[in-house]
Amino acid sequence: MDVRSRRRRGVLVAVLVASLAAGGCSAADGTDEAGSAAGAADAGAAPPPARAGVPGEAGAPGPAGAGAPDLRVDQRSIIYTGTMLVRVDDVDKAARDAVAAVTAAGGFVGGDQRSSVDADARAELSLRVPAARFTGIVDELAKLGRQERREIRTEDVTEETVDLDARIATQRARVDSGRKLLARATTISDLVSLEGELAKREADLASLEAKKRRLADLTALSTITLTLLGRDVSTADESTDLGFMTGLRGGWKVFLSSMTLLLTVLGALLPWLVVLGVPLAALLVLLRRRRRRNPPAAPVGAPPPPPVGGPQPPQVSGPQPPQVSGPQPPVPATRSAP
Template structure:
């Protein structure tokens, strides 16, 4: 019995030792494979896929859409109001600033007056020079107001590109069908359809050019006012003096319009009105003279008395008594 127990213990110890040896070999093999992979051996599945795609391995989700500003279509619009000492000199400097930036003048309205000079310029400058030109214009004098608006038209531009591509394909299809027309009726129908599709394509292309112009050239409206001119904030105030000043300006403007109308009418009055008035006065006076009877003259014989006039009775002869 003792020998059997000893044999069983020996066999169990041997089996346990064999299991420990197998476990050690397995862990060593896994460590060797990991070391081989890190040391530059065969790449793992993720690296193999990235190498096959020609891109480096990145964690997380896929690559996001490019949202950089230079890849988007943005329309910039700005307006400035600047008070300057010399409106004409500041207007020349503003035009020069736009020209140096590669732009041009889109509109120019000026009111030259000794105490109330104003110049309103509409400048078109490249989009990448928009903010530098705005800052340069603000330094021409004392900035009173600034407003900058932006409009992202990227989606509209992409939609227009897709619609233009589709419409061009439709035009090409209509042209192929027109070349294969075999009857006069089909020819007329296809020509009308082709003309309609070409008109739609031209409209889409015009919209695309308009968007391209707005995105390529930004618009800056700068208002240059003299030192004595009232600003927009002052015009928005209330009070007796403000109302009196506004009423006086309206009165002067109304009188200007009235005198302008009178000046336009006066030549017509002198050329046609005066002769017609003299003729009418002469004709009326002549008619009155012809209708008035001569004073103290007896009416001609046989002339009937005027209606309602009392006719004088003939004198009755006196009765004579018989002798």
């Protein structure tokens, strides 16, 4: 019995060891398969979908090749610039609506120039809007009136942005190495030279970072130049036309401008005329009255003036002495007494 029991125990132990070994191998195989499956899933995972709202962006993912460039628009740096000309009935109201639309979209007004004169009512607005809302804002501004011109320009600065990032990283490493060398300087000459070199490297780094911030601002916020014109305001293209009506409109505008200028000058001079002109006129009237009451005195030795309406002096009538013609005898010279 002892021999048989020992054999049974040996067989059970062998079976148990074999089962444990088979379970370990299957577990290892399952782990490897799970790891390989996870790696395959990571390698074949599709890139995230493109952002919606960016003008001109396609929703298709990039190529699956590992070394292919990423052509998705949301991964590129693009500057959007727009120019619009819209003719409206009320320029001020349209300008307020444009500013309200841009502000509601998260943008702001970069410049605002307006002229409320009826003959030349216009407004020129420089609007900065988020790039994701660029197309929507342009369409909304076109509904303010009758759109006459629209021009959209794009500039891809992805390569410049990537180049700036690489140059900034390299320059930061140079600045760090310069600071380490400066910390280990032992002589004054080394200290002075290292300080100058470090200052130059830091200035270059600041310049590169400023360019990067400028590009980031241009790509994050697009610029829209909106020109609003009244119904009767002519554009630069219309002013080059020839004809009777064109000349009449131009002459009428010049006449209105001249009258406006004349009235402006008259309004500026009127207070001075009232303050200085009235006393001067009163002084001239008083001087004239005084001259009439006190005529100027006659000079000494002058004959008195003839009486007005009085008797006239008698006129002597009779033969007049004959007038001798010809050479006259010389008049003897008189000698003075000694």
